[in-house]
Amino acid sequence: MILTGPEIAREREAGRLILDPFDPGQVQPNSYNLTLGPTLACYTGEVLDTRRENPCTLVTIPEEGFVLEPDRIYLGSSVEVLGSNHLVPVIRARSGAARLGLFVHVTADLIDVGSIGQSTFQFHAVQPVRVHAGDRLAQVTFWTTQGDITLYDGKYQGSRGPQPSQIHRDITAAAAR
Amino acid sequence: MILTGPEIAREREAGRLILDPFDPGQVQPNSYNLTLGPTLACYTGEVLDTRRENPCTLVTIPEEGFVLEPDRIYLGSSVEVLGSNHLVPVIRARSGAARLGLFVHVTADLIDVGSIGQSTFQFHAVQPVRVHAGDRLAQVTFWTTQGDITLYDGKYQGSRGPQPSQIHRDITAAAAR
Amino acid sequence: MILTGPEIAREREAGRLILDPFDPGQVQPNSYNLTLGPTLACYTGEVLDTRRENPCTLVTIPEEGFVLEPDRIYLGSSVEVLGSNHLVPVIRARSGAARLGLFVHVTADLIDVGSIGQSTFQFHAVQPVRVHAGDRLAQVTFWTTQGDITLYDGKYQGSRGPQPSQIHRDITAAAAR
Numbered sequence: 001m002i003l004t005g006p007e008i009a010r011e012r013e014a015g016r017l018i019l020d021p022f023d024p025g026q027v028q029p030n031s032y033n034l035t036l037g038p039t040l041a042c043y044t045g046e047v048l049d050t051r052r053e054n055p056c057t058l059v060t061i062p063e064e065g066f067v068l069e070p071d072r073i074y075l076g077s078s079v080e081v082l083g084s085n086h087l088v089p090v091i092r093a094r095s096g097a098a099r100l101g102l103f104v105h106v107t108a109d110l111i112d113v114g115s116i117g118q119s120t121f122q123f124h125a126v127q128p129v130r131v132h133a134g135d136r137l138a139q140v141t142f143w144t145t146q147g148d149i150t151l152y153d154g155k156y157q158g159s160r161g162p163q164p165s166q167i168h169r170d171i172t173a174a175a176a177r
Numbered sequence: 178m179i180l181t182g183p184e185i186a187r188e189r190e191a192g193r194l195i196l197d198p199f200d201p202g203q204v205q206p207n208s209y210n211l212t213l214g215p216t217l218a219c220y221t222g223e224v225l226d227t228r229r230e231n232p233c234t235l236v237t238i239p240e241e242g243f244v245l246e247p248d249r250i251y252l253g254s255s256v257e258v259l260g261s262n263h264l265v266p267v268i269r270a271r272s273g274a275a276r277l278g279l280f281v282h283v284t285a286d287l288i289d290v291g292s293i294g295q296s297t298f299q300f301h302a303v304q305p306v307r308v309h310a311g312d313r314l315a316q317v318t319f320w321t322t323q324g325d326i327t328l329y330d331g332k333y334q335g336s337r338g339p340q341p342s343q344i345h346r347d348i349t350a351a352a353a354r
Numbered sequence: 355m356i357l358t359g360p361e362i363a364r365e366r367e368a369g370r371l372i373l374d375p376f377d378p379g380q381v382q383p384n385s386y387n388l389t390l391g392p393t394l395a396c397y398t399g400e401v402l403d404t405r406r407e408n409p410c411t412l413v414t415i416p417e418e419g420f421v422l423e424p425d426r427i428y429l430g431s432s433v434e435v436l437g438s439n440h441l442v443p444v445i446r447a448r449s450g451a452a453r454l455g456l457f458v459h460v461t462a463d464l465i466d467v468g469s470i471g472q473s474t475f476q477f478h479a480v481q482p483v484r485v486h487a488g489d490r491l492a493q494v495t496f497w498t499t500q501g502d503i504t505l506y507d508g509k510y511q512g513s514r515g516p517q518p519s520q521i522h523r524d525i526t527a528a529a530a531r
Binding site: 001002003004005006007008010028029030031065067070092093094095096097098099100101102103104105109126127128129130131132135136137139141144 | 178220223224225226227228231248249250252265282283284285286287289290291292297299301320321322323324325326327328329333340341342343344347
């Protein structure tokens with residue numbers, strides 16, 4: 001089941017999910033709006049690779065906004081720290097961002113139960129689009145679970161700011177076994 | 178929980194969700210297929226912006242179909258009016274559209290409980306792809322909710338045809354408070 | 355409700371879902387990681403069409419990996435055979451793949467209840483990205499259903515390897531009625 005907006009507020013009060021800072025005006029019928037933080041990360045390499053580290057550079061969004069170009073992937077993050085040890089958060093675009101052709105994730109919408117941090121957005125713009133720090137481009141929904149819970153204890157735990165891919169560490173982990 | 182196809186038909190009979198027109202042949206095991214209406218909308222500006230209005234032009238899909246180009250975002254809409262005051266609709270592509278590299282939304286798949294209208298698709302084609310009015314490119318699923326319901330009462334209520342982004346109105350609303 | 359990782363393992367033991375081969379090390383807090391098989395399919399035509407067959411060519415991923423180019427759609431498949439007659443599988447990217455700008459589906463994330471086979475991925479790379487057979491790029495989640503179940507009996511049943519779009523067969527089916 002998906003939590004309704006009033007239920008998101010209630011479960012937050014009960015300490016069963018984290019949304020911090022919290023503004024009641026951002027509660028939607030089935031979701032909560034997320035705010036874009038000031039920093040973006042871009043890869044510097046020409047060709048990315050799942051099996052090596054991919055170096056990144058950071059950009060601070062200026063006052064007049066920043067134009068996301070179509071041929072690049074940009075990582076951003078939510079101002080809000082979010083997560084739950086009981087429910088599963090799922091990220092999606094707000095309709096108004098998507099209608100401008102702006103993807104806020106790249107099919108990785110699921111947050112593991114027990115993962116608490118600022119959420120990393122994966123931005124991809126179909127046409128150039130200017131975004132601004134403080135824009136509410138994304139939203140989070142919360143879903144009930146069935147079964148025993150094992151909390152997330154992975155490589156992105158406690159994220160602050162946009163976090164580049166760590167998928168190349170899978171190989172190191174596999175080799176170490 | 179996600180409604181099965183037979184449950185979608187049953188809940189529609191019971192007046193708990195709207196799918197109109199309704200064709201029993203379009204009920205799938207967990208979803209209902211949606212039909213592409215005749216009109217597409219495209220932005221006319223070079224660089225889009227989350228904080229200003231982005232002008233649009235309308236195109237009618239001709240008899241021979243219309244080729245969606247990769248570097249543009251196109252808004253379309255379902256022929257069907259859909260929504261629910263009890264369940265949450267979520268839109269996705271039919272497999273056959275996605276296997277042609279055609280996105281039917283841009284990470285905005287969630288419809289708020291209480292929002293009733295023709296659904297706006299956000300089309301993005303990875304390679305050029307010819308689509309036709311009447312194509313069944315998308316499907317809708319329905320999900321049960323937990324908690325008190327506050328019905329949607331927002332800027333896209335009662336949509337007919339493709340609706341451009343209204344995200345710039347967030348600013349005006351914030352300034353007015 | 356979404357199944358937790360331990361519940362995915364338990365339901366598999368109980369024969370209520372299929373994940374084969376199964377490696378307990380790939381169970382995540384709410385999902386199970388999927389492995390990329392050795393074959394990719396690409397369309398050979400310039401402009402794709404929803405109403406005709408779109409010819410494909412197959413590529414075997416070489417030892418050094420294969421660079422996915424941004425302007426093409428690639429179909430891949432999971433090594434794992436998966437599905438369920440009781441639950442609804444939904445596919446998504448692992449976070450590490452998405453953070454490299456690699457879509458693993460094109461808004462077709464839902465698998466019908468009763469559909470059993472290797473899952474076809476729809477890859478789209480925002481920037482060029484090198485992938486390798488055996489990479490764990492995607493994951494599957496499982497969701498409980500409400501209502502009577504009609505099992506899938508469609509055109510992609512029992513898939514092995516990447517399966518091109520069959521959406522043009524909708525027309526033939528409609529014409530035959």
